[in-house]
Amino acid sequence: xxxxxxxxxxxxxxxxxxxxxxxxxxxxxxxxxxxxxxxxxxxxxxxxxxxxxxxxxxxxxxxxxxxxxxxxxxxxxxxxxxxxxxxxxxxxxxxxxxxxxxxxxxxxxxxxx
Amino acid sequence: xxxxxxxxxxxxxxxxxxxxxxxxxxxxxxxxxxxxxxxxxxxxxxxxxxxxxxxxxxxxxxxxxxxxxxxxxxxxxxxxxxxxxxxxxxxxxxxxxxxxxxxxxxxxxxxxxxxxx
Numbered sequence: 001x002x003x004x005x006x007x008x009x010x011x012x013x014x015x016x017x018x019x020x021x022x023x024x025x026x027x028x029x030x031x032x033x034x035x036x037x038x039x040x041x042x043x044x045x046x047x048x049x050x051x052x053x054x055x056x057x058x059x060x061x062x063x064x065x066x067x068x069x070x071x072x073x074x075x076x077x078x079x080x081x082x083x084x085x086x087x088x089x090x091x092x093x094x095x096x097x098x099x100x101x102x103x104x105x106x107x108x109x110x111x112x113x
Numbered sequence: 114x115x116x117x118x119x120x121x122x123x124x125x126x127x128x129x130x131x132x133x134x135x136x137x138x139x140x141x142x143x144x145x146x147x148x149x150x151x152x153x154x155x156x157x158x159x160x161x162x163x164x165x166x167x168x169x170x171x172x173x174x175x176x177x178x179x180x181x182x183x184x185x186x187x188x189x190x191x192x193x194x195x196x197x198x199x200x201x202x203x204x205x206x207x208x209x210x211x212x213x214x215x216x217x218x219x220x221x222x223x224x225x226x227x228x229x230x
Contacts, residue, residue: 004156031216042117042203042220043157056217091156098216099207101147104156 002026004105006092012111018080021108025073025094032069033102034077035091043091049075050098079110087112115140115206119221126194127229134189134224136204144206146187147218148178151201160202163187174198199228 005024013019025032030051035043046065048056051072060067064083069075079086089109093102120135138144145164149157161172168180178189187204204221 006156033216033218040223042205042223043218044220045217048216093157093218099145099210101159101162102218103159104149106156109154 004092004094004103006090006105006108008108009106010109010111012113013082014113015084016081018078019082019110020076020078021090021092021110023075023077023092023105025075025092026103029094029096029103030072031095031098031100032075033093033095034067034075035093035104037089037091037107039088046077048098055098082110082112084112086110115144115208115217115219117204117206117219117221119202119204119224121224122222123225123227125227125229128196129193131192132190132194132198132226134202134204134226136187136189136221138185138187138204138206140185140206140208143209145209146178146180147205147207148172148176148187148189149203149205149220151203151223153200157203160189194226194228196228196230198226201225 032049034046037043047060049069067077089107091107092105095102116139118137126132147162148160161170163170163180171177176191201223203223205218207218
């Protein structure tokens with residue numbers, strides 16, 4: 001069974017530029033999560049989707065971050081414009097349901113110069 | 114809300130020695146507990162989880178953890194470590210049901226395990 005797929009794996013951009021990350025969850029998983037992991041810390045939830053609906057986006061900085069999950073499968077996380085403090089690893093995870101075990105993708109390491 | 118404290122940021126140990134990585138949590142509701150491992154430049158891999166039943170849980174790669182409800186702890190152990198166990202380990206909890214935190218994994222800060230030859 002294929003795991004959670006993310007792309008790109010690495011991204012280097014200059015501040016104020018836009019950037020987008022893509023995630024394909026495990027087949028059949030209705031719940032999708034985006035986490036941000038700063039250096040030396042554990043991941044922190046940015047947004048959680050149940051199918052197409054964002055049910056928890058309280059930690060998403062909405063002035064510059066946006067996310068979508070069209071058709072309830074793939075998801076895209078966007079930052080526009082990026083700031084130096086956005087440098088981090090962005091992890092996507094999926095689970096069968098909201099309380100079920102979450103499986104993580106390899107992450108996208110973002111460096112903002 | 115939930116919080117997780119991993120009591121050691123770094124644990125150095127020699128190969129074939131036993132190791133224990135400590136985790137304490139705080140929550141006003143019942144939780145499920147997890148340990149994940151992260152190898153350099155990779156995502157998180159599930160090591161083991163406690164949902165219910167026996168408080169001693171066995172996971173992959175010879176790891177096990179014991180849930181202690183009275184001490185709100187979920188320490189990870191391995192009787193004999195290998196060089197390949199060198200990685201960062203994260204303890205995490207998730208509320209069992211309901212409330213605004215449902216579905217939200219809360220992680221500790223991580224413990225870097227370094228196994229020396």
